[in-house]
Amino acid sequence: MRRMKDFRLYVITGENYHPGRSLREVMEAALKGGADFLQLRDKRASKRELLEKAKMLRKLASAYGVPFVVNDHPDVALAVDADGVHLGQDDLPLAEARRLLGPDRIIGISTHSIEQAREAQRQGADYIGVGPVYPTGTKPGRAAVTTAYVAQAAAEIRIPFVAIGGITPDNAGEVLAAGARRLCAVSAVVGSPDPEGVCRRLLARIAEFRGTAGTGSEAENRRISVNGRPVLTGAETLLELAEQHGLAERRVVAEVGGVIVPRTGWGDFRLTAGASVEFVHFVGGG
Amino acid sequence: MAGWEREDPGDLAGREQLAGRDYPADGAKQVVQANRDFLANGAIRIEQADRMDQADLDDLVIGGRRLSSRFFLGTGHFPSPAVLREALDASGAEVITFAVRRVNLDAAGDDSMLQHVEDRGLVYLPNTSGARTADEAVRIARLAREAGLGRWVKIEISADPRTLLPDALETLKATERLVKEGFVALPYTSDDPIVCRRLEEAGASAVMPGGAPIGTGLGILNPYAIGLIAEQARVPVIVDAGIGSAADVAQAMELGAAGVLVNTPVAKSRDPAAMARAMRLALEAGRLSGIAGRIPKKKYASASSDPAGSLFGPPGGAAVLGKAGW
Numbered sequence: 001m002r003r004m005k006d007f008r009l010y011v012i013t014g015e016n017y018h019p020g021r022s023l024r025e026v027m028e029a030a031l032k033g034g035a036d037f038l039q040l041r042d043k044r045a046s047k048r049e050l051l052e053k054a055k056m057l058r059k060l061a062s063a064y065g066v067p068f069v070v071n072d073h074p075d076v077a078l079a080v081d082a083d084g085v086h087l088g089q090d091d092l093p094l095a096e097a098r099r100l101l102g103p104d105r106i107i108g109i110s111t112h113s114i115e116q117a118r119e120a121q122r123q124g125a126d127y128i129g130v131g132p133v134y135p136t137g138t139k140p141g142r143a144a145v146t147t148a149y150v151a152q153a154a155a156e157i158r159i160p161f162v163a164i165g166g167i168t169p170d171n172a173g174e175v176l177a178a179g180a181r182r183l184c185a186v187s188a189v190v191g192s193p194d195p196e197g198v199c200r201r202l203l204a205r206i207a208e209f210r211g212t213a214g215t216g217s218e219a220e221n222r223r224i225s226v227n228g229r230p231v232l233t234g235a236e237t238l239l240e241l242a243e244q245h246g247l248a249e250r251r252v253v254a255e256v257g258g259v260i261v262p263r264t265g266w267g268d269f270r271l272t273a274g275a276s277v278e279f280v281h282f283v284g285g286g
Numbered sequence: 287m288a289g290w291e292r293e294d295p296g297d298l299a300g301r302e303q304l305a306g307r308d309y310p311a312d313g314a315k316q317v318v319q320a321n322r323d324f325l326a327n328g329a330i331r332i333e334q335a336d337r338m339d340q341a342d343l344d345d346l347v348i349g350g351r352r353l354s355s356r357f358f359l360g361t362g363h364f365p366s367p368a369v370l371r372e373a374l375d376a377s378g379a380e381v382i383t384f385a386v387r388r389v390n391l392d393a394a395g396d397d398s399m400l401q402h403v404e405d406r407g408l409v410y411l412p413n414t415s416g417a418r419t420a421d422e423a424v425r426i427a428r429l430a431r432e433a434g435l436g437r438w439v440k441i442e443i444s445a446d447p448r449t450l451l452p453d454a455l456e457t458l459k460a461t462e463r464l465v466k467e468g469f470v471a472l473p474y475t476s477d478d479p480i481v482c483r484r485l486e487e488a489g490a491s492a493v494m495p496g497g498a499p500i501g502t503g504l505g506i507l508n509p510y511a512i513g514l515i516a517e518q519a520r521v522p523v524i525v526d527a528g529i530g531s532a533a534d535v536a537q538a539m540e541l542g543a544a545g546v547l548v549n550t551p552v553a554k555s556r557d558p559a560a561m562a563r564a565m566r567l568a569l570e571a572g573r574l575s576g577i578a579g580r581i582p583k584k585k586y587a588s589a590s591s592d593p594a595g596s597l598f599g600p601p602g603g604a605a606v607l608g609k610a611g612w
Contacts, residue, residue: 146392178391227388245391251400252389253432258425260432278388280429282400284370285385285413286360286500286527286549 007067008206009199010037010162010184013057014138017191024056026190031064033199035189037162039086041071054080067106074100084108084126089116094123110164112145114152121159128157129184132165133175138186139165147178148229154179155223155230169201176209177244179232181221209234209244224275239266241277252281346544348522349438349470349491351409355380356539356573357566358411358524360549367402369558374403377562381409383440383547385416386426400435411472413440420459427464439464440494440526440547441473450500454481458488465489474526477511479518486521493521494547497538498528501550505534509541516542532561532568539572540580 011030018026027038038061040054054070058080061068069084070077074097077085084106085097092100097107109120110129120128130153135144144165153161163180168188175183183202192198210221221232226241235241238261242248254261255278261269271277346353359379364370374382382403400410412430417423420443427439441460445453457473458481464471470491475481477495485493495515498504505528506512516523522544529535529548538546548565555561593600 148392174392227391229391245389247389250389251433253386253429255425255429260428262432278429279391280386281389282384282412282430282433283387284360284362284364285415286362286383286547 005067006160007037007162008182008210009035009203010039010164010182011035011189011199012039012041012071012138012184012186013053014186014190015042017187023053024060026195027057028060029195030189030199031060031066033189033196034203035199036066037184038066038068039071040068040082041086041186047073047076050076051079054082058082069106069108077101077105086110086129094120094125098124108162111153112142112149114149114156117153117157117161121157125159127160127162128153129164130161130180131163131184133163134166134171136166136187147174150175150178150180151229151231154181154232167202169198169205172202172205173209173244174246176205177231177233177241179230181206181210181232222271222273222275224271224273224277226277227279233271235271237267238269238271238277241271242266242279245279247279250281252279254279346522348472353380353409354378355566356545357562357569358383358526358545358547359552359562360384360547361403362549363553364558365553370402370553372559373552373562374406376559376566377552378566379408379562381411381438381547383411383413383549385413386430387416409438410435411438411440413442413474414460415442415444417443417460418445418453418456419443420456420463423456423460424463424467427460427469428467431469436470437468438470438472441471444500452476452496454478457481458484461485461488461490472524477508477515479511479514482515482519482523486519490521492524492544493519494524494526496527497525497534500527502528503530503551504528505530506537506541509537512538512543513541516544529565532564535565536568536572536575539569540576542576545569 013023013027015023031038038057040057042050042053045053050073054076058068067083069086070082071086072088072091074085074092078101084101086108087094087097088110089112094107094109101107106126108127108129109125111117111120117128117130130150132139132142132144133147133150150163160182162182162184163175164184167175167183167185172183183206185202189195189198221234223230223232225231233241235244238254238256239248242254254266256269257276346356355378357377357379358381359374359377360383361370362385364373414423414426417426423441423443430439431437441457441464443453443456443460444450445456452475454476457475461471461473465488471489472492472494473485473490474494474496475485477497482493482495493515495512497506497512506525507528512525523542524545524547525538525543526547529538529546529551531551535546535548546569552558552561552565
């Protein structure tokens with residue numbers, strides 16, 4: 001791995017979400033709240049404006065000891081000695097960016113399907129973004145990939161991936177339950193009057209799923225299958241798993257390894273790696 | 287059946303009373319009033335008679351449960367839960383079917399359809415749709431029972447994705463196993479009288495032959511077979527699948543079915559509640575018609591009145607008769 005260490009909460013700038021407050025003020029609040037990866041994204045600024053913002057954020061990120069990358073502009077990244085760049089599917093190809101940046105800088109790639117994720121991994125991306133998990137104003141018009149794609153990435157992708165798109169402290173549990181171990185938020189953080197508090201809440205949710213003993217590595221979590229989908233879970237029991245999916249109060253029947261587990265036994269049923277869990281309910285039918 | 291064959295004594299008494307009534311010779315007004323009384327009275331009596339007949343007619347018992355309706359309604363494809371509820375009311379159905387599926391983990395608001403029809407005292411008949419083998423059907427049936435909504439199950443095993451026609455061999459295996467496990471088993475099967483008999487022998491509480499493939503609305507493709515099944519069966523025969531409209535429901539009942547299971551033709555009609563009501567009426571009409579007994583089909587006409595005393599000769603004249611060889 002290059003200059004990148006593991007991270008949990010990735011934040012991206014979005015100045016349109018905080019009119020009246022400075023970029024520095026808002027991003028510093030996020031860093032105080034525990035954000036441990038910072039990206040400058042500004043599609044409207046001129047290159048000169050972008051450069052000024054990048055210089056400022058470079059210093060800020062260094063002060064907090066977190067990586068800082070620039071969206072889309074390897075030249076700006078190099079000019080301010082950023083840790084790397086983040087590229088979309090329509091930006092400069094990864095190989096070209098790597099030639100410009102050299103072997104030691106971080107290159108992250110936005111992906112919207114498992115095929116794109118595989119390709120990015122194959123080409124040597126340092127991490128990928130997986131999303132948009134939910135519809136988001138930051139990327140209007142792009143269809144949400146849902147947590148189904150998060151689960152696919154969790155099961156298959158070996159490089160770090162960060163789930164992005166419409167993620168808030170309220171829905172973070174679903175994304176984490178699907179196997180994400182790193183979250184990215186834009187509007188939920190920088191659009192909040194309290195970016196620091198939101199970051200703390202998001203990190204608390206992540207910590208729940210990473211487990212107390214976890215070091216953050218995926219191997220610490222159990223790899224199980226839920227409704228035919230590979231999932232990494234920190235849930236110890238069937239009841240915890242049901243709670244993470246919001247199913248504990250619903251008329252749902254659970255089966256593990258083809259054997260029904262009566263609801264009264266969910267709390268005592270310990271999940272082991274490789275377990276195949278089915279949650280079923282009733283739908284319209286003839 | 288026995289109930290229908292006798293005449294309603296109350297109704298008869300009403301008619302006799304009216305016939306023997308001593309009308310005042312002078313009062314046209316009073317006659318009008320008497321007619322109104324008769325109409326009102328008659329209407330009431332007819333309603334009462336209907337209720338009484340219905341009570342006798344609807345003496346359908348499956349798995350020890352006495353059912354007030356012979357209409358089994360499926361719950362798929364309805365445009366909204368509200369429309370489903372309306373159709374359910376209009377159908378009078380007491381047995382409803384539904385399917386067992388994985389919870390959609392991506393849709394937080396996705397909820398069971400049961401919340402829309404709970405607290406109605408209905409009999410729940412989960413199906414095993416999606417099963418391709420007896421093993422899979424048994425697994426789905428057990429999951430359904432675990433939900434605590436009774437022990438009825440519609441065994442549905444399709445091995446062909448295009449026709450969804452039932453796999454009779456697997457259906458028989460699943461029926462044997464589920465009956466042993468204490469389920470009230472209602473297998474959906476092909477319109478094969480022998481298969482239906484085998485299912486009955488395996489302990490099925492009712493047999494449910496299809497009129498046509500699921501959702502096709504083709505009606506009863508083999509009335510002969512359905513009639514034969516109904517004739518021989520010692521358990522209720524519920525015609526399931528293939529019904530297209532109320533006419534098909536009436537036909538199924540005329541053929542001797544004990545009931546029908548309908549979903550798509552109600553849910554996908556322009557007005558599901560209206561279609562549910564039409565089918566409820568057709569069910570009753572078809573059953574009464576079947577009990578009353580249709581006349582044998584004949585090739586040539588037979589006049590409703592005796593030709594003796596006719597003012598004229600037969601239509602077409604002597605030449606026609608001659609040609610016909612009379």
